[in-house]
Amino acid sequence: xxxxxxxxxxxxxxxxxxxxxxxxxxxxxxxxxxxxxxxxxxxxxxxxxxxxxxxxxxxxxxxxxxxxxxxxxxxxxxxxxxxxxxxxxxxxxxxxxxxxxxxxxxxxxxxxxxxxxxxxxxxxxxxxxxxxxxxxxxxxxxxxxxxxxxxxxxxxxxxxxxxxxxxxxxxxxxxxxxxxxxxxxxxxxxxxxxxxxxxxxxxxxxxxxxxxxxxxxxxxxxxxxxxxxxxxxxxxxxxxxxxxxxxxxxxxxxxxxxxxxxxxxxxxxxxxxxxxxxxxx
Amino acid sequence: xxxxxxxxxxxxxxxxxxxxxxxxxxxxxxxxxxxxxxxxxxxxxxxxxxxxxxxxxxxxxxxxxxxxxxxxxxxxxxxxxxxxxxxxxxxxxxxxxxxxxxxxxxxxxxxxxxxxxxxxxxxxxxxxxxxxxxxxxxxxxxxxxxxxxxxxxxxxxxxxxxxxxxxxxxxxxxxxxxxxxxxxxxxxxxxxxxxxxxxxxxxxxxxxxxxxxxxxxxxxxxxxxxxxxxxxxxxxxxxxxxxxxxxxxxxxxxxxxxxxxxxxxxxxxxxxxxxxxxxxxxxxxxxxxxxxxxxxxxxxxxxxxxxxxxxxxxxxxxx
Numbered sequence: 001x002x003x004x005x006x007x008x009x010x011x012x013x014x015x016x017x018x019x020x021x022x023x024x025x026x027x028x029x030x031x032x033x034x035x036x037x038x039x040x041x042x043x044x045x046x047x048x049x050x051x052x053x054x055x056x057x058x059x060x061x062x063x064x065x066x067x068x069x070x071x072x073x074x075x076x077x078x079x080x081x082x083x084x085x086x087x088x089x090x091x092x093x094x095x096x097x098x099x100x101x102x103x104x105x106x107x108x109x110x111x112x113x114x115x116x117x118x119x120x121x122x123x124x125x126x127x128x129x130x131x132x133x134x135x136x137x138x139x140x141x142x143x144x145x146x147x148x149x150x151x152x153x154x155x156x157x158x159x160x161x162x163x164x165x166x167x168x169x170x171x172x173x174x175x176x177x178x179x180x181x182x183x184x185x186x187x188x189x190x191x192x193x194x195x196x197x198x199x200x201x202x203x204x205x206x207x208x209x210x211x212x213x214x215x216x217x218x219x220x221x222x223x224x225x226x227x228x229x230x231x232x233x234x235x236x237x238x239x240x241x242x243x244x245x246x247x248x249x250x251x252x253x254x255x256x257x258x259x260x261x262x263x264x265x266x267x268x269x270x271x272x273x274x275x276x277x278x279x280x281x
Numbered sequence: 282x283x284x285x286x287x288x289x290x291x292x293x294x295x296x297x298x299x300x301x302x303x304x305x306x307x308x309x310x311x312x313x314x315x316x317x318x319x320x321x322x323x324x325x326x327x328x329x330x331x332x333x334x335x336x337x338x339x340x341x342x343x344x345x346x347x348x349x350x351x352x353x354x355x356x357x358x359x360x361x362x363x364x365x366x367x368x369x370x371x372x373x374x375x376x377x378x379x380x381x382x383x384x385x386x387x388x389x390x391x392x393x394x395x396x397x398x399x400x401x402x403x404x405x406x407x408x409x410x411x412x413x414x415x416x417x418x419x420x421x422x423x424x425x426x427x428x429x430x431x432x433x434x435x436x437x438x439x440x441x442x443x444x445x446x447x448x449x450x451x452x453x454x455x456x457x458x459x460x461x462x463x464x465x466x467x468x469x470x471x472x473x474x475x476x477x478x479x480x481x482x483x484x485x486x487x488x489x490x491x492x493x494x495x496x497x498x499x500x501x502x503x504x505x506x507x508x509x510x511x512x513x514x515x516x517x518x519x520x521x522x523x524x525x526x527x528x529x530x531x532x533x534x535x536x537x538x539x540x541x542x543x544x545x546x547x548x549x550x551x552x553x554x555x556x557x558x559x560x561x562x563x564x565x566x567x568x569x570x571x572x573x574x575x576x577x578x579x580x581x582x583x584x585x586x587x588x589x590x591x592x593x594x595x596x597x598x599x600x
Binding site: 057058059060064066106107108115116117118119120122123124125126127128129130131132133134135137138156157160161163164167168 | 313334335337339340342344345346347348349350351352353354355356357358360375376378379380383384385386
């Protein structure tokens with residue numbers, strides 16, 4: 001049913017879910033979840049070959065997605081629930097005792113859609129490399145997707161994986177970075193400059209494109225191009241230019257809402273800016 | 282005491298790993314191997330040469346190697362990721378914790394050059410903390426075989442076991458004395474000698490030293506039971522409690538710090554279940570240093586004579 005809605009309306013509902021989940025939990029990470037909403041909406045509701053009903057943790061015969069920036073769990077859980085991996089009502093359990101929706105994604109309680117725990121940053125790209133190797137060894141033509149944060153690229157392991165993926169010619173690996181320019185302590189440029197991120201990835205031997213991470217058609221187009229270029233022997237990096245806290249005016253463009261929950265009043269204000277489309281959980 | 286275990290010729294345990302891995306390459310097409318620029322040191326060359334498509338060189342980047350292994354495992358492969366023990370534990374603890382142990386992926390962490398017998402390279406490379414680090418992690422099975430044959434058997438056995446495993450072995454040539462055709466049972470301790478006066482629980486290279494100690498003790502009229510704790514976790518609690526109950530005195534022997542080691546694990550178990558006088562043969566809060574393996578074993582009190590001394594001391598403490 002969700003699939004019948006335009007992507008923009010799905011994205012709007014997911015943003016409502018994010019704000020409501022974080023408010024109900026009293027903690028969580030709304031800023032990056034809102035900035036990466038359009039990327040994951042385009043991926044899960046348009047471009048990815050996946051099967052929510054027949055999901056298996058090993059991802060055989062399907063595309064696989066890894067969330068490296070585990071603190072983006074609110075958007076991940078909403079996207080998964082709205083895709084049909086588990087009941088949307090379960091979103092209300094986010095960060096509560098006994099929930100499958102842990103603060104950062106976990107596989108311990110068997111939440112469908114999550115292949116690997118994440119949260120300690122910088123590890124998901126390596127994991128995605130491993131899955132991409134398996135698909136190649138098995139002769140599968142499916143893709144492995146991974147989403148990292150931009151601040152996360154300060155972790156050295158990201159660059160270990162960058163070198164590895166290029167060396168091993170993992171052209172079935174499509175990485176995306178939610179490039180919102182903000183992290184917990186402030187703008188990337190103040191905390192630890194990333195420099196010319198595009199040039200860095202190119203220098204590491206990747207195919208790199210920069211796209212507007214809030215333009216759903218543009219996101220779809222760059223993902224399709226990345227898939228079509230699989231024969232060139234290079235891993236793909238889609239640098240998605242986004243805005244922290246996107247679509248909630250008082251959260252936009254600032255690091256202050258990286259990991260803070262809105263109170264009741266703030267939540268109402270946020271929700272007044274986000275159209276309810278599919279229906280709240 | 283019957284001479285049950287005879288040294289059939291010195292061999293390094295890492296070669297047992299390499300032989301086991303090579304055999305797995307032939308028998309199990311899902312087995313893949315990863316290494317971080319230490320293929321020769323880990324004796325993975327035979328696997329790499331015969332199965333190049335299933336051998337994944339990671340370069341000097343252990344964190345990425347562990348993550349890649351986890352990704353291979355979650356998608357259905359059985360990855361054996363190898364490096365020196367320090368570099369697949371301390372260096373990558375958080376990676377092992379998040380993507381191997383917590384995510385319960387079917388990764389086999391293969392740790393060579395463990396302990397002080399790494400020798401001349403010195404303390405930067407001589408981890409004596411790895412067993413403690415690894416056994417603290419839920420879901421992880423921790424194995425430390427004693428010789429070439431047992432390491433080979435353990436390597437083959439862990440491929441059949443679904444779940445994350447830490448397999449520890451070493452660099453030096455040491456006596457090879459367990460049966461070549463043994464079947465390795467994870468979590469099942471092996472009684473090497475039968476005795477009534479003291480139990481020596483030993484792991485890794487210290488199993489042979491403990492058998493030698495038992496021979497010396499026998500000359501002094503002391504009957505020592507040597508038990509090979511090749512699996513640190515899950516610990517064979519029944520075997521530990523039964524033998525400690527029988528002899529009433531315990532020595533633990535391992536190439537590790539006291540802190541976090543097998544001895545502490547056994548001491549904790551016995552304190553709860555069957556309080557028994559106990560002496561640790563292990564390194565007490567020190568880093569190692571350069572030297573020949575046998576010199577270091579002696580210098581740090583990890584040889585047969587140290588075990589004999591500990592056994593006599595613990596017997597004197599019996600109520």
